[in-house]
Amino acid sequence: STWKVWTEEDVARTLPKRDGNVHKGTYGTGLLVAGSDDMPGSAALAAIGAMRMGIGKLSVFTESGAKNVIAALVPEATYIQRDFSKKIGDLGQKFAGIAIGPGIEPNEAFEAFIAAAFQEPLPVVLDAGALSKRTYPKRTAPVIVTPHPGEFSRMIDIPSKTIAADRIRLASAYAREQGVVVVLKGQYTVIAFPDGSGIVNPTGNGSLAKGGSGDTLTGMLLANICTHDNIKEAVANAVYIHGACADLWIRENGAATLTAHDFSQLLPRVMHKLEKLCVN
């Protein structure tokens, strides 16, 4: 099984074109399960990522306190009042993909919600509060988990330091055993696929080392699983482009000063450059 470094050429080769006789239905509706009264912004940052990466429509399943925060930054999103006891079957058929976790403190009802989501035939991204030590049911639609080393440590019960020394092997083992895509974040993010193949991401820098960066990536992943045909390309492009935004930032700004909501301005410019390289 092959591992490769994802490059600008790979992005240019695999980025979907957005033209011709398309409409918002062409790009699917995503469900974002994120944000809470005490962590409202995380949902807004993920929503920025999803909308700017090109999702067709975005619905946010969140607590009421998070709504205005999201809406001020992403007025294009709509809302579903959070109630984790709500039957996910009511939600499942309307969406092309679902991302779960930023800004959520896990509890039992939330775990049941995640379990129900797994029963739906749609790709699932799990991040932050949705990451824990668990097994995954057999399903055809992909599951993508996006831990940083600290979160991965909790998921596999191995100290962060051990993980740091062995990122590719550990991520790949988990991906193969659990049948999920692992995005092990950090400098040179590792993406491991269930078939044993994988990708190392060359973009990004220390400006991303700040609360909120990962939330935006989760939203970008949600958009990409809704707009790409190929799941590997969907994930690799999201991770690459996320880092490329940070690389653009530090060419013009102090590395300590990036905040995740700056992606709203960075993504249009980074995507423009990449779309112009597109050959497909």
Added chain:
Amino acid sequence: STWKVWTEEDVARTLPKRDGNVHKGTYGTGLLVAGSDDMPGSAALAAIGAMRMGIGKLSVFTESGAKNVIAALVPEATYIQRDFSKKIGDLGQKFAGIAIGPGIEPNEAFEAFIAAAFQEPLPVVLDAGALSKRTYPKRTAPVIVTPHPGEFSRMIDIPSKTIAADRIRLASAYAREQGVVVVLKGQYTVIAFPDGSGIVNPTGNGSLAKGGSGDTLTGMLLANICTHDNIKEAVANAVYIHGACADLWIRENGAATLTAHDFSQLLPRVMHKLEKLCVN
């Protein structure tokens, strides 16, 4: 009856000048009936469209949850607490035009509100939640309906696919039979008038294929029916300029990345270019 493609020259010829001894009363007050607690942003996006296109004043009839979302983006708007049982006669005389529908789930009280609005002698724009299978009373002030193909399908009980293959004929038939202006949205938006004439719009691109785009257009139409003398020009210019904003966007940014609230920055630039071409 004639059909034509609307061009930059047509816009330059028909755009009202904004100078001399004018005041906000010169440009009329619009009433925007849009937004709800779960879809607050749609009203904000329509309000952006209305204010940036030059309406004199804007009053938004909306649920309380939507107010702060609108106000943060469009502090120039004022509010009327939504109550669809409120007599529309209380509202009707104060306004130069009314747009109804973005971000509203239809119900009986809402239908009654629309029916009452039709009794008022002012132009009415219907979009989104206000679009349904209905007939329209005889009236002198124009009605403009702005469906995308999915919405038009529900309005005329014909599958979207059939509509896609026959957009001009079907839009024009509806416009003539119902006596309304039909803006059938999508690539090459079709505008059909009750007299059988019509316009095809050449601007716009796939960057508009995202939730929220249509809401902004509705606000732009509201502004134009309040500021143009000629209803055909009012509608054609709004549609043309809406698409031209997207065309400007993709010259500088990734096509996947446009969000509807970017129109707040795009409209001033696009209008500047067009106003400079003005010969009237």
Added chain:
Amino acid sequence: STWKVWTEEDVARTLPKRDGNVHKGTYGTGLLVAGSDDMPGSAALAAIGAMRMGIGKLSVFTESGAKNVIAALVPEATYIQRDFSKKIGDLGQKFAGIAIGPGIEPNEAFEAFIAAAFQEPLPVVLDAGALSKRTYPKRTAPVIVTPHPGEFSRMIDIPSKTIAADRIRLASAYAREQGVVVVLKGQYTVIAFPDGSGIVNPTGNGSLAKGGSGDTLTGMLLANICTHDNIKEAVANAVYIHGACADLWIRENGAATLTAHDFSQLLPRVMHKLEKLCVN
């Protein structure tokens, strides 16, 4: 008594310098009485005007629904919960100036509040909801009223059309009889002083003919009465600079597209140009 057209040279000659061993106390604290649950944005627009023009501190006396709207745009402001029965004496000594009216529906308690404000030894700006047919008590600190022709018509019981034909004479008569400064707004705003002298303002254009423009001017006036020594210069400079922002806008943007919150970006640039011309 002399009337003159205020020019860029006049501004350059009279604009206070902001340097040296100054602190926020040097520029005074203003009290803005504006905004309501249904018109929250007007207070935000006035607050933008006040802060950008250089007030030292700004306190806003407003309804709770307006607070978040203001704070999102002007986080530098602080709040006093509106209660018009509150003794103005509690407020009066802390402030260098007070502006009253944008976004307020007048009622009896509000009238009493205005009457109490007149008893305080500080300059008062009255706009919008605070403008009505009234007489003014004898006081040493100036009163500035800022009607547009429709509001002036209500204040002096003369039809708008008659006013339009005779702006300077009517404004000046009111100023002399009532002992207040009259800012009669519109194209070529007229500023009439109690001593019979006056100013005609050459800046501004039709882009200002939109709801919200006047609210920003009220905030700018509040700042200027707190930061200038000379009341005539304070008023003339605010009016001149307000129009100059609109003149800058239309050099770069469509004239129909200006919104009042754009002053937040325009004032820093316009003031930069004017401060560089400063000779004092």
Added chain:
Amino acid sequence: STWKVWTEEDVARTLPKRDGNVHKGTYGTGLLVAGSDDMPGSAALAAIGAMRMGIGKLSVFTESGAKNVIAALVPEATYIQRDFSKKIGDLGQKFAGIAIGPGIEPNEAFEAFIAAAFQEPLPVVLDAGALSKRTYPKRTAPVIVTPHPGEFSRMIDIPSKTIAADRIRLASAYAREQGVVVVLKGQYTVIAFPDGSGIVNPTGNGSLAKGGSGDTLTGMLLANICTHDNIKEAVANAVYIHGACADLWIRENGAATLTAHDFSQLLPRVMHKLEKLCVN
């Protein structure tokens, strides 16, 4: 003991680099105790300062009314519902530093909270409402107080005028006697250390003489005590960079027009210039 003027070279020499295999944990989590229902913006301004200066994560301990205001400007922050009777021990171990005071009216519970914070082994910044006449317990982690002359006058019971004439001596005396770092703000801010040494800051100008400026500095100090190893450099750099932002502002904008939330745009540019000078 030495006193020196802090220079651009000093900043370039002491600014931490942000690259390599870092993550948000590398830069620590700060606790900001600021903002209230009537002064919500002060917390937002401090949060802007902290995030833009490079803190790893920021948690804001505030009243519920301040949350949405902060979140709209700094969606990267998270919240803890303010309750000053909450045991600080619950908070103390999670944080690398704590800043207390902007937008808070002091009361008994608040004083007890500050006293409890002093028991925790983490650096403490006190500003605004947290500044009063007090003594400080012996502790190893530094305390930084940031009064303007009016606040320092209350702290040491000496009239502002007397302070103005003797800033370095009085600040240094307090620093040595109380064992705290004193940032005596104003033109040429004086920074006095407990060991008798000190710094005079050459940056900044009258554009900072406006409500809100100090709040942003408090946030910048919070970030710096979390990201620098050396407390003197942490404080000196925050003060220098704060003033440098104002110096950049007036090169491009009117000096009267700066508002504290503009630091969100200024800090990335100022930091970029300084980081490029870095030799470490």
